[in-house]
Amino acid sequence: MRRAEEFEELRPLLFSIAYRILGSVSEAEDAVQETWLRYQATPTRPTSTKAFLSAVVSRISIDVLRSARARREEYAGTWLPEPLLTDPYADPERSAELADSVSMAALLLLERLSPLERAVFVLREVFGFGFGEVASAVGRSEAACRQLTVRARRHMEAGRARFAADRREREELAERFFAAFRAGDVAGLRELLAADVQMVSDSGGKAPQWGKGVFGAGNVARVLASIVPPFIQIGGVVTAHEVNGQPGAIFRNRDGEIVNTLALDFLDGQIQTIRAVLNPDKLGHLGPVADAWAVIREANQARRPAG
CATH class of the missing domain: 3.10.450.50 (Nuclear Transport Factor 2; Chain: A,)
Known part of the structure; x- marks a missing residue:
């Protein structure tokens, strides 16, 4: 399969990762496009295209989020995520969890996390990546990623509604x-x-x-x-x-x-x-x-x- 075809197959996943990290459709789309440019410039094929591209889009999103934080602190009035009408990444086995993770309430909870915690939580808890893949994506050890996940999960659970309607x-x-x-x-x-x-x-x-x-x-x-x-x-x-x-x-x-x-x-x-x-x-x-x-x-x- 050609690189362009591989990338297009994974584009919905990459966008969904970036959007949950960034809370912005336009920034997520830019992160995905930058991921494609970096993939094109990679001289050798990665062992796992999915793991490689997910890592690249996560790193780009972390960097974008760090610079966006300052702008959001100066934002006029209440800041809310950019509305998303349809999540392009559909996983029937985990559809309920994916839908919950993209809600306005969940994205606002994610805003409380550091960019690194947010990326680790999204990759591990939302998309089910293994700790080895998460560690590779964010450039931290597996042990550090486990600690980041525990900390992020604690913050998310503390703010999550306990009796939401089905x-x-x-x-x-x-x-x-x-x-x-x-x-x-x-x-x-x-x-x-x-x-x-x-x-x-x-x-x-x-x-x-x-x-x-x-x-x-x-x-x-x-x-x-x-x-x-x-x-x-x-x-x-x-x-x-x-x-x-x-x-x-x-x-x-x-x-x-x-x-x-x-x-x-x-x-x-x-x-x-x-x-x-x-x-x-x-x-x-x-x-x-x-x-x-x-x-x-x-x-x-x-x-x-x-x-």
């Missing part, structure tokens, strides 16, 4: 949520929201946002119920769609341009967290992006009574 329950709750959402049904929304629910948005200073967030079932229900009717009135469309392996939605204006994505997290049969990404820089990989400010202005105008 997939079918999530889908049923999401269906009820979006029905109430589209109808502007405050009571219906409040019934589905946890008492301490929080709603946060990532605009990066380039789109409207909900301040530092909206908190509490009553407040969140009222805000949500006020959003959709005027948005639909001006031709906006809310389409339910899986976002980062969890129930969510895509908002588009009348021209089909993307305004934002919405992702839901569940706990004990209720919605615990709602995360919206409005930063246009994080939406471009999904299609043409709308001017969110213009959409909000038009929606606000639609709220005002005529005359």
